[in-house]
Amino acid sequence: MAALKGITVDQAADFMRMVAPKPRTQKVKLEKARGRVLAEDVLATRDQPPFNASAMDGYAVVDLISDETLQNEPLTVVGDSLAGRRFKGDLIAGEALRIFTGAPVPEAANAVIIQENVDQQGDLIFVQPDGWASKSDNIRPRGGDFKAGDVLLEAGQILDPWSLSLVAAAGYDKVIVRKKPVVAILSNGDELVQVGGKPKADQIFESGSHALIGLIEQWGAKAKFIGAAGDSIKAIHKALKNVKADLIVTIGGASVGDYDLVKPALEQMGLQIDFASINIKPGKPTWLGSLEGGQRVLGLPGNPASAMVCAQLFLRPYIEAALGRYEPRSLLAAKLTAAIPANGPRESWLRAVMSHDDKGQLKVTALRDQDSSLVTVFAQSNALLRRLADAPSSKAGDLVQILPLERAQ
Ligand SMILES: Nc1nc2c(c(=O)[nH]1)N[C@H]1C(S)=C(S)[C@@H](COP(=O)(O)OP(=O)(O)OC[C@H]3O[C@@H](n4cnc5c(N)ncnc54)[C@H](O)[C@@H]3O)O[C@H]1N2
Numbered sequence: 001m002a003a004l005k006g007i008t009v010d011q012a013a014d015f016m017r018m019v020a021p022k023p024r025t026q027k028v029k030l031e032k033a034r035g036r037v038l039a040e041d042v043l044a045t046r047d048q049p050p051f052n053a054s055a056m057d058g059y060a061v062v063d064l065i066s067d068e069t070l071q072n073e074p075l076t077v078v079g080d081s082l083a084g085r086r087f088k089g090d091l092i093a094g095e096a097l098r099i100f101t102g103a104p105v106p107e108a109a110n111a112v113i114i115q116e117n118v119d120q121q122g123d124l125i126f127v128q129p130d131g132w133a134s135k136s137d138n139i140r141p142r143g144g145d146f147k148a149g150d151v152l153l154e155a156g157q158i159l160d161p162w163s164l165s166l167v168a169a170a171g172y173d174k175v176i177v178r179k180k181p182v183v184a185i186l187s188n189g190d191e192l193v194q195v196g197g198k199p200k201a202d203q204i205f206e207s208g209s210h211a212l213i214g215l216i217e218q219w220g221a222k223a224k225f226i227g228a229a230g231d232s233i234k235a236i237h238k239a240l241k242n243v244k245a246d247l248i249v250t251i252g253g254a255s256v257g258d259y260d261l262v263k264p265a266l267e268q269m270g271l272q273i274d275f276a277s278i279n280i281k282p283g284k285p286t287w288l289g290s291l292e293g294g295q296r297v298l299g300l301p302g303n304p305a306s307a308m309v310c311a312q313l314f315l316r317p318y319i320e321a322a323l324g325r326y327e328p329r330s331l332l333a334a335k336l337t338a339a340i341p342a343n344g345p346r347e348s349w350l351r352a353v354m355s356h357d358d359k360g361q362l363k364v365t366a367l368r369d370q371d372s373s374l375v376t377v378f379a380q381s382n383a384l385l386r387r388l389a390d391a392p393s394s395k396a397g398d399l400v401q402i403l404p405l406e407r408a409q
């Protein structure tokens with residue numbers, strides 16, 4: 001494909017989905033499966049519960065319930081049924097079975113009377129006058145939760161704690177999930193010092209990778225941090241030469257400055273550019289290319305907001321596609337709390353704070369300073385506010401589109 005310059009946000013996101021590798025699968029133990037994407041439907045192999053089960057502690061009885069004349073007669077307790085150990089035998093009219101929550105109910109029994117409604121004297125029980133249960137009361141029918149053959153979870157679903165419990169209830173100790181795509185990250189710039197190091201007067205701490213690694217893992221991929229390379233073709237080349245990953249992401253050095261050396265370094269590795277920039281603010285210099293042999297590289301700009309907005313909009317769709325999840329961006333409508341000016345020619349994604357008003361309606365405030373270098377502003381925001389290219393100004397109360405960010409994970 002010819003290199004595309006200044007493509008739209010939607011074109012770039014679609015392109016990222018298109019070049020993502022086909023989903024691969026692996027089997028994992030259930031205790032390692034949280035957050036993974038199911039690759040196959042999970043089918044129930046047996047009924048749950050596998051027998052009619054008592055919902056209460058009490059006495060299982062045979063149908064006397066409709067026959068009020070017999071309700072004053074005592075019943076003879078003939079045994080007990082415990083959760084995990086059933087009563088071997090059945091009941092007939094006039095008999096009762098001591099039974100506990102979760103225990104199998106014999107075939108002939110059709111109600112469980114809770115023990116609070118019963119007086120027991122030796123082997124006999126007397127049901128209090130208003131203590132009779134109605135038919136089937138307090139019995140959970142076999143298969144009431146799910147039946148053998150039911151599709152419990154579908155391929156493509158993310159295994160969260162609740163769905164893991166369902167997989168366990170169905171008896172599986174392993175599940176087939178989509179393999180995590182591997183995303184390698186290289187930061188670049190002589191000015192960057194890793195946390196723990198001592199920055200010189202003209203240096204800053206490297207921070208971008210810390211957000212990026214977390215986001216990549218939150219989105220279901222495996223992040224591999226290569227480190228920070230200085231501004232030299234040799235250092236960048238060396239850092240990326242033997243990297244094995246589905247995608248390499250570089251942070252910084254994406255622009256046109258004399259020391260933006262990522263692309264020149266990769267040219268030695270046969271770099272072919274897919275697109276060289278995107279019509280977006282922040283993040284215009286974001287680019288994509290592939291090396292000799294097909295290794296794809298996504299170049300994110302160094303400014304923290306540019307890197308994170310573009311990771312959200314372009315890296316996430318790549319990861320989702322590699323996990324077999326084709327999810328449209330889920331934008332919500334929110335009411336502006338304060339006016340925003342007309343937009344320029346680049347589609348903008350403003351760092352913003354969303355919340356609900358007292359009527360439960362979503363509202364949003366664009367943060368005041370949208371300079372893409374500000375880590376504090378990004379750290380405060382919980383949504384991105386989308387402004388189409390050349391959008392006119394909007395006033396307080398207007399509805400705008402927002403993309404919620406999944407914070408606190
Ligand atoms: N003449 C032009 N200059 C610039 C243009 C342009 O079109 N013409 N584009 C601007 C835009 S837009 C952006 S965004 C930046 C992106 O530039 P780079 O990707 O080359 O980023 P750097 O110059 O390497 O860094 C920018 C900024 O971010 C800091 N940084 C870099 N990496 C990290 C990191 N891992 N952690 C924390 N901070 C990082 C770096 O120190 C710089 O301050 O270019 C504009 N210039």
Ligand code: MOO
Binds near residue numbers: 372
């Ligand atoms: O587009 Mo740059 O990303 O303005 O900061």
